[in-house]
Amino acid sequence: MARAGVTAERLTLAAAELADEIGMENVTVAALARQFGVKDASLYFHIRNAHDLRVRVALLALTELADRVASALAGRAGKDALVAFANAYRGYAKEHPGRYAAMQIDLDPETAAASAGVRHAEMTRAILRGYRLAEPDQTDAVRMMHSTFHGFVSLERTGGFRHTPRAADDSWARTLDALDAVLANWPPR
Amino acid sequence: MARAGVTAERLTLAAAELADEIGMENVTVAALARQFGVKDASLYFHIRNAHDLRVRVALLALTELADRVASALAGRAGKDALVAFANAYRGYAKEHPGRYAAMQIDLDPETAAASAGVRHAEMTRAILRGYRLAEPDQTDAVRMMHSTFHGFVSLERTGGFRHTPRAADDSWARTLDALDAVLANWPPR
DNA sequence: GTTTTTTGCCTAGGGTGACTAGGCTACTAC
DNA sequence: GTAGTAGCCTAGTCACCCTAGGCAAAAAAC
DSSP: OOOOOOOHHHHHHHHHHHHHHHOGGGOOHHHHHHHTTSOHHHHTTTSSSHHHHHHHHHHHHHHHHHHHHHHHHTTOOHHHHHHHHHHHHHHHHHHOHHHHHHTTSOOOHHHHHTSTHHHHHHHHHHHHHTTTOOTTHHHHHHHHHHHHHHHHHHHHHTTTTTTSOSOHHHHHHHHHHHHHHHHHTOOOO | OOOOOOOHHHHHHHHHHHHHHHOGGGOOHHHHHHHTTSOHHHHTTTOSSHHHHHHHHHHHHHHHHHHHHHHHHTTOOHHHHHHHHHHHHHHHHHHOHHHHHHTTSOOOHHHHHTSTHHHHHHHHHHHHHTTTOOTTHHHHHHHHHHHHHHHHHHHHHTTTTTTSOSOHHHHHHHHHHHHHHHHHTOOOO
């Protein structure tokens, strides 16, 4: 019997692609095994369990997103950097809804600390250097930025903007304008 | 054999409470049946299927949240109203994490249109009257507000703020300050 | 107050998915 | 070549979702 050549990496990538196609909630060990022409039991040689698989997809997505954001950010500063970051973030979520969904599972603290999530935080802080915010304002601003991006993308994806005709793209652009304005003029305590 | 007195409403409420205790992903038809001392097959007399149950919990949560926000908003205007809305929203999510998670499934358009979600939108717009924003800025601002609230609560819940010592409460308060500032001074096109 | 209808719950059973134990076989290293 | 190990297998358990069909309790009709 020929071997299928399954590895944890190939499984993770296939799971990510499957997630983008059919939704993360439909990515099962059994479905993945079918894709590889292999019995589901065989996959447990490469992954610990279904949760482990989901964590791997989440880490993959975090890394991919961080890479994308990093290259979008190269050579930019100020509002330019803010917009580039935001568009890279939203673009990734739109192109890879399944991967984006996978990112939302909560990782245990050690895993999270070792993930590309920390690169996100660093890059967000880097943007804020253009706005000259001191701690603790900087942390608050990072959190607000992240909240806005994630919230917008998340609501857009679940159809939260459907009931109003206004295009999401336009609201997104204006939201970034507003975010830039408030970062440039962060309210004093 | 005595009847258990199961109704769709009681099932929905029990499912919501179960969700808050053990997480929405663990709310199963089987678990719910056990709570009522009944066989799982019996529940299908009251609910169509597992998805129907989740939708019911989502609608319940949307209504509860809208009620809570409405009473928090009574008699307030301007930043006062903004903060009251935001705190009611975040408070509900913190007290009822399972219900909040249930709210995130995407409803089909008709169901969403008939849900309490529209009340949320109305109330958000009501707040913005204090800031005198005309369309389409108003829609953009509504979306930004909602994104910020949802994003913050969502990140907080999945532990996105764990790696920085700054208290989430403080960042929340400052985020609301920033939101108030940007609404009061919405950037011109 | 009996009959009829409806309602609420049951048992039985099929389908899918997660996972374990234990076996066989193809590569790898010596 | 032989030993070991890595990759895949079958077989089987358990949980959950859901349907079909039966029976008894409650409600409605007479």
